Amino acid sequence: MAYRPTRSNDWGFPRWRGYGSGRDAKPVRLCDRHGCEEPGDCPAPKSPNNPERWYFCREHAAEYNRGWDYFQGLSAEEAAEREAEESRGAAGYERSRHYAWSGPGDGTRSRDELRALAALGLDDEATFDDIRAAWRRMAKENHPDVRPGDPDAAVRFQAVQAAYEVLRSAEERRSPA
Missing domain, CATH: 1.10.287.110 (DnaJ domain)
Structure with missing residues (x-):
């Protein structure tokens, strides 16, 4: 017969235990930047239109975003054409999204x-x-x-x-x- 531990996490009262308060170790994904030991909780695309992601800490995610160029590899004419094409549809209104439901400030004055x-x-x-x-x-x-x-x-x-x-x-x- 196999040994079963008699000690439980909830002392026989399941409602005493808080959610997520188990004793099991939680998996932590580390930052994908070489040599960084911080948790990597900020996903970043490896390349445009690619489902694979890097996972960086906040500091390295900010560094990554500063260097990100959406129009990388395109000429100036191609970049302008792509920008015009993407803003032509309903997605072009995304820039004015903040005007949708609320006014300036706390919303009490227009x-x-x-x-x-x-x-x-x-x-x-x-x-x-x-x-x-x-x-x-x-x-x-x-x-x-x-x-x-x-x-x-x-x-x-x-x-x-x-x-x-x-x-x-x-x-x-x-x-x-």
Whole structure:
């Protein structure tokens, strides 16, 4: 009869054992860079369109990516043609993917609102009371009747008015009716 060990990993209570807390050794793949003893957890292609991968540590993966040239071996005309061909289809919109679902920052203000806040000289977290105070102050400073000899005052006044209108309409949309 074969010897069976009587010691278990869970002391008879399977729910006491956490997931992945076995006593077995975990396999660790080392970095494929010669002489490196760090774990290789960053896959990198060995060549374009090849399923085989190198596995590097983070430091050597960064070094590999700095030297990677997608258009290696192509002339300038062939590289431009391939780039145009790949961006012609729906994959060309991948560059603007970050515009898909969220706006800039934390998503509470649109891009136009952020531009309007910058025109009023306010930060992104300004309340509507701060916006109204800045609008009144800047409108009084740049009003064409206050500065009759300054031709740029009318342009600044119109910019302040447009910024306030954008922020006021956004505030009205946000506030419950």
